[in-house]
Amino acid sequence: MANNTKDIQILDQDIDDGAGTFRVRVGKGVRYLNIEKGVFPDNIMSHPAALVSALIREPQCLPDNDWTDVDISRNGRGEISTTTSAYSYDEDDIKLELEHEHAVEVLMLSSKNKIRSGVDEVEWHGPDGNGAAVAAIAKIACFHDQLPRIETETWAYKELEDAYKQGSRPTAVFPRFLAQIVEHGRPMGVLLEKLEGDHAGIDDLAECAAVVRQLHAVGIVHGDLNRYNFVVDRRNGKKVVRVIDFEKAEPFIKEKAEAELQSLAAKLEDESGIGGTFGMPIEQEAAAGQQ
Numbered sequence: 012m013a014n015n016t017k018d019i020q021i022l023d024q025d026i027d028d029g030a031g032t033f034r035v036r037v038g039k040g041v042r043y044l045n046i047e048k049g050v051f052p053d054n055i056m057s058h059p060a061a062l063v064s065a066l067i068r069e070p071q072c073l074p075d076n077d078w079t080d081v082d083i084s085r086n087g088r089g090e091i092s093t094t095t096s097a098y099s100y101d102e103d104d105i106k107l108e109l110e111h112e113h114a115v116e117v118l119m120l121s122s123k124n125k126i127r128s129g130v131d132e133v134e135w136h137g138p139d140g141n142g143a144a145v146a147a148i149a150k151i152a153c154f155h156d157q158l159p160r161i162e163t164e165t166w167a168y169k170e171l172e173d174a175y176k177q178g179s180r181p182t183a184v185f186p187r188f189l190a191q192i193v194e195h196g197r198p199m200g201v202l203l204e205k206l207e208g209d210h211a212g213i214d215d216l217a218e219c220a221a222v223v224r225q226l227h228a229v230g231i232v233h234g235d236l237n238r239y240n241f242v243v244d245r246r247n248g249k250k251v252v253r254v255i256d257f258e259k260a261e262p263f264i265k266e267k268a269e270a271e272l273q274s275l276a277a278k279l280e281d282e283s284g285i286g287g288t289f290g291m292p293i294e295q296e297a298a299a300g301q302q
């Protein structure tokens with residue numbers, strides 16, 4: 012086969028009851044594999060190195076085309092059978108438009124620290140790749156069904172950046188939007204300035220509320236406020252609060268804006284871990300820990 016079947020890496024995985032969805036790098040291309048239960052034993056499915064070996068033995072699982080969806084099953088005779096489809100990247104259809112001035116190919120970014128599956132700390136060298144290294148956060152849709160959330164987040168950052176450029180944002184209440192992340196040209200993530208600090212607590216209520224009011228003033232309801240979606244920089248005896256995670260943001264609606272301000276104290280007091288990376292589903296946690 013033309014592709015380099017030795018250079019394979021499981022980038023993301025979502026395993027549920029013996030079946031799995033995998034985002035796989037083959038050389039410089041990416042495939043999305045849907046592997047039915049029973050195709051490979053559970054211990055191979057859940058072990059990236061073992062799965063890579065199994066895929067090398069079954070090269071039809073990794074067709075030559077980049078960025079292809081492959082459904083893998085076993086037929087009645089126990090042989091592996093595959094059906095491929097191209098993820099439709101219809102210019103008219105796709106709402107996550109490439110409007111932002113900078114786009115970076117996801118495989119060009121290398122992870123320095125995996126925060127969770129789909130959220131990594133990376134180094135960014137500017138749009139032309141030659142600038143000084145800046146710490147950034149790459150947040151991507153590991154699978155197609157996560158694209159709407161990234162689309163919403165991209166919309167929110169564009170709104171915030173527009174307000175910032177027009178000077179209607181007095182202080183920095185969100186990370187700068189550095190670039191859109193694309194995979195073979197298809198938008199699928201956001202690259203953000205990495206903020207320094209830790210999550211908020213009830214002692215930060217006044218500062219957090221001020222930040223939320225600024226979002227409302229530029230026409231955005233956050234939609235998912237919790238203590239982990241604030242980053243509080245407490246260096247130099249000062250307190251600078253910023254807000255992240257706009258996956259559930261919406262255009263301003265007065266009732267929703269008031270409701271999220273009213274529930275803010277309870278959200279900052281909540282110690283259940285909801286919104287934190289240790290609150291994520293077990294299979295995501297396992298995937299995050301394996302890479």
Ligand SMILES: Nc1ncnc2c1ncn2[C@@H]1O[C@H](COP(=O)(O)OP(=O)(O)O)[C@@H](O)[C@H]1O
Nearest residue numbers: 126130148186203204205206239240255256286
């Ligand atoms: N720009 C950023 N700067 C610093 N840390 C970030 C940034 N974006 C995300 N993080 C960290 O990654 C975690 C997960 O990111 P987030 O956007 O909240 O996604 P989700 O809550 O949907 O998993 C955050 O709680 C925070 O710890």
Ligand SMILES: [Mg+2]
Nearest residue numbers: 239240256286
């Ligand atoms: Mg969050």
